[in-house]
Amino acid sequence: MEEKKKILEVRNVSTSYTRKSPLGKTKIQHVLHDVSFDLYEGEALGLVGESGSGKTTLARAILGFLPKYEGTITHYSEHPQVVFQDPYTALNPARSVAWILEEPLKILKKYDAAERRKRIISMLERVGLDESYLERKPSQLSGGQRQRVSIAAALLMEPRFIVADEPVSALDVTIQAQILKLLAEMKAQFGLSYLFISHDMNVVYQLCDRVIVMRKGIVVEEGEIDQIFENPKHPYTKELVEASV
């Protein structure tokens, strides 16, 4: 672990919003409170917490979608790619799979049209689809197939680091297992790092090396996956682990 390269460093990140209660008093709502952690090369870090724990806000901050927060987020690799939770809004409904996958490559301007097509087809095959899906629209794909296309789109950018925000929670159990397997294979094949966000300890256990448990914007526990599962210290972690068995 010591000699591994850092991919991401999150230090003392806090964010909050003020809202007016019906009685006219302003309340400060903490979404993230003093969150710090590191992510290393080749590591899959699970970020676990119930909805409202601030994990998606943290992911948005890391991806650069959050306009305002305190603390620092430092990337040591190129910008991360992302796989979203809802496979129904992650792919442009007006475009074909081929267009969706080619667009980022066009932006990169690294390859000519023939090379782009070759790469797209080979990537589709790697995520368990094939050439016949090229001309389909997202509406003609199942949830699992959409998520495969999303993963392919992320991987085509050749990232070292992928943020996956609940990538399997909208899928049923058998498809979940397939997608998790695919993510694990891709990690091994490309030496990727994952920040894997989930509310489900079980899912995290299948993929991650290390876990951060968040509750109400605060990191309550952090540790190796086995240690967290066998010997959870915080009562909230215990609750999550027990719920998953």
Place this chain on the structure above:
Amino acid sequence: MKKLFAKHNNWFFKVGLILTACMVGIVIIGQFWTPYDPNAMNGAVKGQGPSLQHLMGTDYFGRDIFSRILEGAGATLLIAFFVVLLGAGLGTLIGALTGYFGGVIDEILMRICDALTAFPSVLLALIVLAILGPGRLNVIGVLALVFIPSFARIVRAEFARIKKLNYVSLAKLQGVGHFRIMLKHILPNTLPVLLPAISIGFNNAVLAEASMSFLGVGVSASDVSLGRMLSDSQNYILRGMPWYAVFVGLTIALLILGFSLLGEGLQQED
């Protein structure tokens, strides 16, 4: 086209499309061939009723009304085309920019749009045309201007909604530039609301041109258009020749009905 049919397999869409296609088709043919020269006066057939020789009768100068309607409808449709082209084009541009970027300019522009859309567009166009004076170009310019806010509003709402969706976030992460995102990623997804709005736009443009020219502030007195003919034909009603007005009115009504049904059909799925 095939996809549009599959998606909008409803009564309104089919009838609207057929009606619009027929009307526009006849009018286009009328630009190249009419039964008679629309301006040829024939003293022998002054003010006649509909007959096999003159399907819609003749006016006091012995001109063939059907031929004149074909010519007038062409002018009206051409005006409507440019009105929609300009109105929808500029409206989409403004709506896209304000919806995507938001901010203070968005606030101000939308306030102006709200104030303008509260005002009946025919009234607004009438007042501005009264200032500018009649003429084809004025009609096109003023109506396009009056139509911009309604297009800007719906396009803005769509852009504001879609820009928050994951696939747009993803495109930003992939390094796609703002203008490419707007043009290639968001715009195609606004078509389900833009197409019906364009169809309704044609409906409104034909109606507005007819109303303006009927009231005498539209095309100039020497131009032909359905609105001008409507105003001419009014005198014929009282002199026992109501069919002239009925045919002109019917042409306008059928054109509008086609676009209106098409717009309704495009809004309804399956």
Place this chain on the structure above:
Amino acid sequence: MNFVLKKLTTLLITLLILSFLAYAAFEMVGDPVPLILGTHATPEAAAALREELGLTRSLPVRYFDWLLSFIRGDMGTSYIYRISVREMIGTKLGLTVTLTLFGFALTLLFSIPLGVYSARREGSWADRVLTVSNQIIMAIPAFFVGIILTVLFGVLLRLFTPGSFVSFSESPGQFLLYMLFPALSIAIPRTAMTAKMLRSSILGEMQKDYVRTAYSRGHNRQTALKAHALKNSLLPIIAFLASTVAEMLAGCIVIEQIFSLPGIGRLLMVSISNRDIPVVEAIVMILAVWVMVVHFIGEVVSEMLDPRLRV
């Protein structure tokens, strides 16, 4: 009430801006002096007239002067007829208002029963026929309805004489009969639109939880509809009805022309072609006030019925 005050302020500011723009635009249209005196007038006579009309002062000064007089009810003097604009507009405005309100009343009278009936019998033959015919009728322009009514009831059935308007003072009965046809012309397309909106609004409301609860508690469909849905489904209609009154006013301009009614719309068109700017300005202002006030009333009424809209 805070809301009403806020809306009222917005209304006044919008009217102020609108009135200035309209005034400035019309003042720039052209010099009325050659129009009044003809092209052969001596420079002295022109200068004297200019002085008399107050054209020597700057535009903002003239605007504020005009605005203050307008608020006091003095709308200036016609360039052409040299009589007070207020006098010219007086009875004509009354006629247009009567026509609009007549048309609006007819719209309400027909559209509410049709919309409710259609929603109640959703999916039935009657509902389908109504839905399709509404869609067609709402696309028919008011002036075409006017032409058809004129030909049908004026030329063929001779129920009224097209082109010879009878004023209320001449014969109230004949006046109402004559007004019925233009009022129908503006009411018929709007009735179809309103009935369509009401139907979908009621059906949307019937889908909501509280109606379903009432339904499952053993109320039959009719009572559930009457008790809960109608009031709530009228809410979105109110804003639409406000725009109806505004649109009808615009529609009146064309309809007055078709039926030769001496209303404010005809006066507007005549004054435009005469370049009689004071009359045009006054009418435009009246129309603007009308439209803005109608929308204001619509907003306040929906606000009172539904406090949820308050932001």
